[in-house]
Amino acid sequence: MDASLFTEDAPGKLVPVSTEYGDDWAFVPDPLPPELDLTGISKAHEEATWEEWLIFFLQAVTSEARGTIKRIYRLQELQSEWHRRLSKERASALTLRLADNLIENPIINYTLASDVLSEDYFTGRNCVNRLAESGILSDFGRRGNRKTFICEPVFDVLFYE
Numbered sequence: 001m002d003a004s005l006f007t008e009d010a011p012g013k014l015v016p017v018s019t020e021y022g023d024d025w026a027f028v029p030d031p032l033p034p035e036l037d038l039t040g041i042s043k044a045h046e047e048a049t050w051e052e053w054l055i056f057f058l059q060a061v062t063s064e065a066r067g068t069i070k071r072i073y074r075l076q077e078l079q080s081e082w083h084r085r086l087s088k089e090r091a092s093a094l095t096l097r098l099a100d101n102l103i104e105n106p107i108i109n110y111t112l113a114s115d116v117l118s119e120d121y122f123t124g125r126n127c128v129n130r131l132a133e134s135g136i137l138s139d140f141g142r143r144g145n146r147k148t149f150i151c152e153p154v155f156d157v158l159f160y161e
Contacts, residue, residue, distance in 0.1 A: 102137070
């Protein structure tokens with residue numbers, strides 16, 4: 001992974017990366033939550049006072065756990081909303097299944113969709129296009145020779161709420 005991508009203006013952004021497995025995407029997280037007291041870490045390091053370090057660590061775990069619970073509930077709400085919308089539109093069971101998979105894989109292309117569904121390329125393409133027509137997916141441009149789509153609501157929940 002190219003470390004130059006992780007510049008000061010990168011936090012909170014999705015950046016393209018190349019790995020040994022091919023091209024992919026990485027999200028650069030924002031700094032730690034503001035409620036965490038970073039002075040305790042440096043004090044613990046300088047003075048070998050483990051109590052401050054332990055308090056910091058427990059604050060971080062607690063903060064992250066609360067945030068994770070909120071994100072899980074919001075992702076479940078999104079999933080229910082999509083099911084209602086797609087059912088109203090009489091979408092196929094395969095489209096519903098692909099929508100469910102967007103929680104796990106919010107960046108998708110036609111080939112990946114066909115692999116997730118264990119169907120042919122054209123079925124995967126049709127399901128992706130249906131999700132795009134419903135406003136669940138947005139065009140994310142091309143990655144190599146593949147048209148790529150992103151499920152922005154999932155990224156909003158995971159990284160911006």
